[in-house]
Amino acid sequence: MPPSHKKVPQNPANLLSPGHSACGGCGELLAARHVAEALGKKAIIANATGCLEVTTSKYPMSAWNHPWIHSLFENPGAVASGILAALKQQGKEDIAVVAQAGDGGTFDIGLGLISGAWEREENILVICYDNEAYMNTGYQGSGATPHDAATTTTPAGKYSWGNPLYKKNMPAIALAHKCVYVATSTVGYPLDIQAKVKKALTFKGPKYIQIHCPCVPGWQYDSRLTVKLAKLSHRTGLYPVFEAEYGKRTTVMPLPKDRPPVEEYLKHQRRFKHLFASDAGKKEIAVIQKIADENINRIKN
Ligand SMILES: Cc1ncc(C[n+]2csc(CCOP(=O)(O)OP(=O)(O)O)c2C)c(N)n1
Ligand SMILES: [Mg+2]
DSSP: OOGGGSOOOOOTTOSBOSOOOOOTTOHHHHHHHHHHHHHOSSEEEEEOSSHHHHHHOOTTOOOBOSOEEEOOTTOHHHHHHHHHHHHHHTTOOSSEEEEEEEHIIIIIITHHHHHHHHHTTOSOEEEEEEOSSBTTTTOBOOTTOOTTOOOSSSOEETTEESOOSOOOOHHHHHHHTTOSEEEEEETTOHHHHHHHHHHHTTSOSOEEEEEEOOOHHHHTOOGGGHHHHHHHHHHTTSSOOEEEETTEEEEEOOOOTTOOOTHHHHTTOGGGGGGGSSHHHHHHHHHHHHHHHHHHHHSOO
């Protein structure tokens, strides 16, 4: 057996081991570590192609201590359904089945098969690590990319403010499927992530958790700011953090009384740098402020 194949002794408490190849400051990996911890050992994970999969499962190694399977980019929903069917056949109903993917895998490419699993009311927890673009293949814009963000397919320049489109409301799509539990969080609040994953597992049926995860190379910010930016996404109103049970909103994470303007979030990130370069950019920032204000009016308890 080559030395690289030998089993490395691992801390059993680390369900996602530190030996992965994610960037320093990766929001997605930090979120996944808290998800793994909250899931506990009795879980099987189907993981779509994307940064989370690539950085944690470089052949012949794996950072996962869960039974973990790499699905295609588009089909963790279907792979999870298959796992669930196999467990049912074996009479094992006490094992959590998780389908997880990035925003590209969830909002766009894998949505059809996730929709199918939700329609069949499968007892699956779908988790989306939302870093707001297709990061693994070079920062292309996805259905989760926010308005005016520069990506490699929505570059900012003389004729463009970046992404002309608006972020897809994926939690609303989950609610339209009658998911029994829908929640959002950000990696700025790891204990909130853990609490929501644990709570999700108490529900039987289709469940969805979406976690905002800053991406250092994709958004181009100082890697020390991951947690700060994740908190600011919520504190500005741009990323509402809430839960809904059986279609009814049950909690909304409160906003600070001195809610910061969206500039406080945008200014650290190069993907929004063009908005600060001219007076005309201020009008675009006002559009983004309006998105945050509308979110707050829409998502009230
Ligand atoms: C059908 C298919 N199309 C495209 C790809 C190439 N591809 C692999 S990962 C990826 C981007 C993943 O983006 P996302 O789901 O947001 O995850 P992230 O890498 O941002 O965490 C793409 C486009 C693929 N593997 N399969
Ligand atoms: Mg992504």
